[in-house]
Amino acid sequence: MKKIKTRDRILDTSLALFNSVGEPNVTTLLISDELDISPGNLYYHFKSKGDIVDELFGRFEEEMLDLLAVPEDVDISLDQQGFFLHLLFETVARYRFIYQDLVNVLSRYEQLQGRFRRLRARKTTAFSVICESFRRQKMMEIGSEQLQALCEQLTLTACYWSSFDTLSHLDDREAVDPGRGVYQMMHLVIPYLTADDQDQARLMSRDYL
Amino acid sequence: MKKIKTRDRILDTSLALFNSVGEPNVTTLLISDELDISPGNLYYHFKSKGDIVDELFGRFEEEMLDLLAVPEDVDISLDQQGFFLHLLFETVARYRFIYQDLVNVLSRYEQLQGRFRRLRARKTTAFSVICESFRRQKMMEIGSEQLQALCEQLTLTACYWSSFDTLSHLDDREAVDPGRGVYQMMHLVIPYLTADDQDQARLMSRDYL
DNA sequence: GTCTATAACGGGATAGAC
DNA sequence: GTCTATCCCGTTATAGAC
Numbered sequence: 001m002k003k004i005k006t007r008d009r010i011l012d013t014s015l016a017l018f019n020s021v022g023e024p025n026v027t028t029l030l031i032s033d034e035l036d037i038s039p040g041n042l043y044y045h046f047k048s049k050g051d052i053v054d055e056l057f058g059r060f061e062e063e064m065l066d067l068l069a070v071p072e073d074v075d076i077s078l079d080q081q082g083f084f085l086h087l088l089f090e091t092v093a094r095y096r097f098i099y100q101d102l103v104n105v106l107s108r109y110e111q112l113q114g115r116f117r118r119l120r121a122r123k124t125t126a127f128s129v130i131c132e133s134f135r136r137q138k139m140m141e142i143g144s145e146q147l148q149a150l151c152e153q154l155t156l157t158a159c160y161w162s163s164f165d166t167l168s169h170l171d172d173r174e175a176v177d178p179g180r181g182v183y184q185m186m187h188l189v190i191p192y193l194t195a196d197d198q199d200q201a202r203l204m205s206r207d208y209l
Numbered sequence: 210m211k212k213i214k215t216r217d218r219i220l221d222t223s224l225a226l227f228n229s230v231g232e233p234n235v236t237t238l239l240i241s242d243e244l245d246i247s248p249g250n251l252y253y254h255f256k257s258k259g260d261i262v263d264e265l266f267g268r269f270e271e272e273m274l275d276l277l278a279v280p281e282d283v284d285i286s287l288d289q290q291g292f293f294l295h296l297l298f299e300t301v302a303r304y305r306f307i308y309q310d311l312v313n314v315l316s317r318y319e320q321l322q323g324r325f326r327r328l329r330a331r332k333t334t335a336f337s338v339i340c341e342s343f344r345r346q347k348m349m350e351i352g353s354e355q356l357q358a359l360c361e362q363l364t365l366t367a368c369y370w371s372s373f374d375t376l377s378h379l380d381d382r383e384a385v386d387p388g389r390g391v392y393q394m395m396h397l398v399i400p401y402l403t404a405d406d407q408d409q410a411r412l413m414s415r416d417y418l
Numbered sequence: 419g420t421c422t423a424t425a426a427c428g429g430g431a432t433a434g435a436c
Numbered sequence: 437g438t439c440t441a442t443c444c445c446g447t448t449a450t451a452g453a454c
Contacts, residue, residue: 048449
């Protein structure tokens, strides 16, 4: 029963607060208050608020890059895709503060801009790899023009669904249901699947509602 | 040659600044500086910064409600839909500061939350009316489950496309191209159109690239 | 490592003269 | 209507004791 290091407690608490009331609305004082430590102590562990944001973003980045490393030339099943989407939305939800005030956050922590854009590009690539796999397996029929539009759309949705959904119940920013997002993503793909797979995907998608 | 009232100049300049650097990053001092008036003068016309935001939102709201009043039981052509989408994106782009820091802005100006949600609901309704019209004209074939998912997706895209697009070139927040958004929206609808209309819509969509 | 106290700064907003 | 001066407050961050 080892006691958690203060540094880590700061990170955890910051993340929770950022997610629940928005990063711009969280002061260093609020964080230290919540932890029952002094502001000075907080600044012993992190030299600035930006450093906390930075490190949280780093964790997010790492998890995402891991997740997005979808192997090419592998046959991906609908089930696997569902699982992938589920993980993706779950991860985004855990770091939703980044997306909720995206432009604002990126404008105040400029060093994150490039990293974020890289992540965004990786997402699009991952979706494109998945679709290619479907195509190879004759599960999907789609022109290259629509493929590109589709992948962009998937990326957009992966980024913003949780914010969009939050707006339906802004009262409590805690409530986040990753399932709806997965459902929505699947319905973007469905029209391009071949008949049998459409039915299967439709059935699957309902589990996420 | 009548001279523009200071009050209006404040609104115009605020909007421009909000859009270009983000509402949270715009101080009342910056606004008055930009206008070459004193901060005191600004506060003579508006009793708070929130009032400026409020009034700008009001303008946006009015324009949007106007636009979204799509008549039911009318046959809507693809061309008309394209025109509608164009206006929609153009309007959103002119008030993009609202969307760029959406959750943040709504959390700091609580009175906007309800109004925004109503607007969002109106959007979904408008899309649903359009799709119904297409369906009546036998231009579209779609189940009710996918129809709902589609309308949600259209609403999401209408809200966030410009933010999403901005991320590709965060350097200058000025550059906004509503066309890409229209293109993307059309590609959401296309899969559900009947063969002939699919071709026509695809051709049309290219004009927006 | 942790605390208390406080400096330093910036932004929103007001008072009162012109 | 417009100005200058200023207040008030919250927030980040530091200094120095324990």
